[in-house]
Amino acid sequence: EPISWEEAFSVLAERLGKIRATDPKKFALFTGRDQMQALTGLFARQFGTPNYAAHGGFCSVNMAAGMIYTIGGSFWEFGGPDLDRSKLFVMIGTAEDHHSNPLKMALGKFKRDGGRFVSINPVRTGYSAIADEWVPIRPGTDGAFLLAVIHEIIAKGLYDRDFLVRYSNAGELVNCDATSDEFGMFLRTEVPAEEACYDPQDKLWWDRATNQPVVTHAAGADPFLRGAFKMKDGTPVKPAFQLLQERVKDYTPEWAAGVTGIPADAIRRLAYEMGVTARDQRIELPISWTDSWGKEHDTVTGNPVAFHAMRGLAAHSNGFQTIRALGILMSLLGTIDRPGGFRHKVPFPRPIPPCARTPNHPNAVQPNQPLDGLALGWPADPDDLFVDENGGPVRIDKGFSWEYPLSVHGLMHNVITNAWRGDPYKIDTLLIFMANMAWNSTMNAVEVRKMLNDKDEQGEYKIPFIVVADAFQSEMTAFADLILPDTTYLERHDVMSMLDRPISEFDGPVDSVRIPVLPPTGECKPFQEVLIELGARLKLPVFVNKDGSRKYRDYPDFIVNYETETGSGIGFLAGWRGKGGQLSLRGEPNPNQWEMYAKNDCVFHYELPKSYQYMRNWNQGYLEWSQRNRITRYAEPILINIYSEVLMRFRQAAQGKGFSRKPPAHLAKRVETFFDPLPFYYDTLEAQATDKHQYPLAAITQRPMAMYHSWDSQNAWLRQIHAHNLLYVNTHTARVAGIEDEDWIWVESQWGKVKCMAKHSEAVEPGTVWTWNAIGKAAGAWGLTPDANESQQGFLLNHLISEELPAGGVANAARISNSDPITGQAAWYDVRVRISKVSAGETAQTEPQFAPLKQYPGQTERKSIWNYFAGSKK
Structure with missing residues (x-):
């Protein structure tokens, strides 16, 4: 039934106020729109709940974590390929929605300039369609390919030795005494390191000239990268690079060919091409700079091989x-x-790991108090885990626990199942913002929909109160107790902040704003305004003055006047700060900041001096500039982690060494296995729990360029591009199964089945089937008529994916999330399926089907025919 905004705020403030006064973790806030994490995260922390995250754990947290824990930065908006100067571009595991238009333009220029583009992907669509070479690969085997390429690069001596020595930990000595508590750790000088979140320069090399251990980067020192040595006390040691060489010894191209489906000769050829291009086509720019060890350089050099992956x-x-x-x-x-x-x-690179930390004890959650720490962070060792005295999780998604220690983006896909089960505890209120968790933003959608409606023995909902804020009538809104109608980008103020997912360029920091061009539709209200209002009503400290009165008039006022700390000069926007707008990056609030952004096309771009634009992990000028502007805390070098001591610390704990905190007994072997300080290949956990003879095909999705997540089926223009989806099957694979082009078929996994239409394609690897994500809709959702193509012919692959697996791959065993055991990344590309033609007489309609959603009060009439008047002739 319709209610007023005042009634909605009263209901929410009363309910959330009681939760905050008793047990703040009974409130969970999970969001699908990431560019608001700075505000949503601030609200959650001020409320005092640990149960907050955006959708990164369901999307690509492995990319962020895997790269940041290795090089201090990542693909995504944190960094990318320099196609202006590259000669060879290798794209692997990237669908066409990533960085869509800017990357397409850059690729066009790259190819016109004579660059060579290689795409490694199970499917040849989008970017891959214009690649000079498409290399089809079996899903989930990319690690085998990469390790075989590393094997070849090392075997052929095609690595950049000088770069590795100076800018990575490849030469640092590792304790190889298996009986020592320090086994697997770097040797250090005897000088105790300062407690800080950067990697101190206290490690050792084995110097080639003196044949003795020396402090890294000592004047005139040149370390061995290979070999085995003994310290004076007899401790056996090896450089990290030696351990890497030993690790990849058996990862040969012939081995990888059997795993990936890529011929060994092709792997060998690609590795050689990467290595020779990097070595022989070096770039040199006349830019002087000074490194972290005081060495002055007259030029910046580069090896023109670029990658992109997602x-x-x-x-x-x-x-x-x-x-x-x-x-x-x-x-x-x-x-x-x-x-x-x-x-x-910018703001990357950051220390490995970055300085942000979650709390590490349950007492961080207290009634009527902000959370004592950040809801999301970057653990450096077991002492940073957010667990109780028994090693159990404090968060509802079990993030930052021994199950998923480096879950730096949380595990949104675990929330509903865990809350329904009451594991690790029950919650009261779940607030979902722009996340379609009853449909495409969940795994095992059929069962999750049942969970959202399930009741306990007393007839009470297992998740008592669900609030959904959404701009559209998504499938998730059908399960809400309270719907908060949000606005679109055109109807509200927005910021793309340096405190959030940044939009910077290679040459310096960038942020931007959106300014409404239309008034909100009906009674829609921007979710930002909702949070500011709730923050004031709940008297959360950041949102009120000391006397409890409201601090910010509205969201634009909050953006102008909020500072990370009183007097810090750092707010949500970096441009036009100071009373007159004359300052950049830091400065007191400027009451005319929105107007100044509007006069500058809504974008602020700070161009770094040329000498600060490269080698930033070890560029003293850049690091000091970054520290002055509080982008990083320390101006210390950020060495590439070829060997990850962070991972080894968790392995140590699992082995009973080094830390008082140990994983629970049932998780010790899991942590010891997967927290390997050097990369290794293992079959996906779902594949290990699946009979591949029964389910011989991998099934994956891609997001189409024209749509985003499940949005845009309500858009009459975009519906003309994608009104339903098909399952693309390699022509030979389909015909062996007796399936002709556009036949109706069943697609089955061990978890579920869907009925859909098949489409023959030569542009897909023979062991893979794929479809567009989220084109299929539930009947009646998104303002569509119940008989719309999207629900009658379109389908959702998520019905085939389970959010949980038997622990250890053992049937009927305790279940654990279908996620990466290190980060908790949702493993929704791991599902295995089989396909078969439908029986004669079966209806030509997708399955499963659900009862059509009803229209809400105030919705416009659904139209089956679009009438559009474009103009008239005189």
Whole structure:
């Protein structure tokens, strides 16, 4: 039934106020729109709940974590390929929605300039369609390919030795005494390191000239990268690079060919091409700079091999170690933050790991108090985990626990199942913002929909109160107790902030604003305004004055006047700060800041001096500038982690060494296995729990360029491009199964089945089937008529995916999330399926079907025919 905004705020403020006064973790806030994390995260922390995250754990957290824990930055908006100067571009695991228009324009210029483009992907669509070479690969095997390429690069001596020595930990000595509590850790000087969140320069090399251990980067020192040595006390040691060489010894191209489906000769040829291009086509720019050890350089050099990777690598349960392998390959080639390779975007690079930490004890959650720490952070060792005295999780999604220690983006896909089960505890109120968790933003959609309606023995809902804020009538709104109608981008103020997911360029920090061009439709209200209002009513400290009165008039006022700390000069926007707008990055609030952005096309772009634009992990000028502007806390070098001591610390704990905190007994072997300091290949957890003879095909999705998540089916123009989806099957694979083009078929996994239409394609690897994500809709959703193509012919692959797996792959065993065991990344590209033609007489309609959603009061009449008057002739 319709209610007023005042009634909605009263209901929410009363309910949330009681939760905050008793047990703040009974409130959970999870969001699908990431560019508001700075505000939504601030609200959650001020409320005092640990149960907050955006949708990164369901999307590509493995990419962010795997790269940041290796090189201090990542693909995504944190960095990318320098196609202006690259000669060879290798794209792996990237669908066409990532960086869509800017990357397409850059690729066009790259190809016109004579660059060579190689795409490694199970499917040849989008970017891959214009690649000079398409290399089809079996889903989930990218790690095997990358490790075989590393094997070849090392075997052929095609790595950039000088780069590795100076800018990575490849030469640092590792304790190889298996009986020592320090086994697997770097040797250090005897000088105790300062407690800080940067990696101190206290490690050792084995110097080639003196044949003795020396402090890293000592004047005149040149370390061995290979070999085995003994310290004076007899401790056996090896350089990290030696351990990497030993790790990849058996990862040969012939081995990888059997895993990936890529011929061994092709792997060998691609590795050689990468190595020779990096070595022989070096770039040199006349830019002087000074490194972190005081050495002055007259030029910046680069090895022009660029990569780009995203969800195709990330959305697997082996994705973290796969992406670690990618970061190491890029580093071996000497491409990190150099011309023609990978370049960071401010605020990256950051220390490994970044300084942000969650609380590490349950007492951080207290009634009527902000959370004592951040809801999301970057653990450096077991002492940073957010667990109780028994090692159990404090968060509802079990993030930052021994099950998923490095879950830096949370696990949104676990929330509904855990809350329904009451594991680790029950919650009262779940607030979902722009996340379609009853449909395409969940795994096992059929069962999750049942959970949302399920009741306990007393007849009470297992999740008592669900609030959904959404701009559209998504499938999730049908399960809400309270719907808060949100606005679109055109109807509200927005910021793309440096405190959030940044939009910077390679040459310096960038942020921007949106200013409404239309009034909100009906009674829609921007969710930002909802949070500001609720913050004031709940008297959350940041949102009120000391006397409890409201601090900010509205969201634009909040953006102008909020500071991270009183007097810090840092707010949501970096441009036109100071009373007169004369300052950048830091300065007191400017009451005319919105107007100044509007006069500058709503974008602020600070161009760094040329000498600060490259080699930023180790560029003293850049690091000091970054520290002055509080982008980073320390001006210390950020060495590439070829060998990850962070991972080894967790392995140590699982082995009973080094830390008082130990994983629970049932998780010790899991942590010890997967927290390997060097990347290794393992079959995905779902594949290990699946009979591949019964389910021989991998099934994946891609997001189409014309749509985003499940949005845009309500858009009459875009519906003309995608009104329903088909399952694309390799022509030979389909015909062997007796399936002709556009036949209706059943697609079955061990978890579920869907009925859909098949489409023959030569542009897909024979062992893979794929479809567009979220084109299929539930009947009646998104303002569509119940008989719309989207629900009658379109389908959702998520019905085939389980959010949980039997622990250890054992049937009937306790279940654990179908996620990467390191980060909790949802493994929704791991599902295995079989296909068969439908029986004669079966209806030509997709399955499963659900009762059509009813229209809400105030919705416009659904139209089956679109009438549009474009103009008239005189």
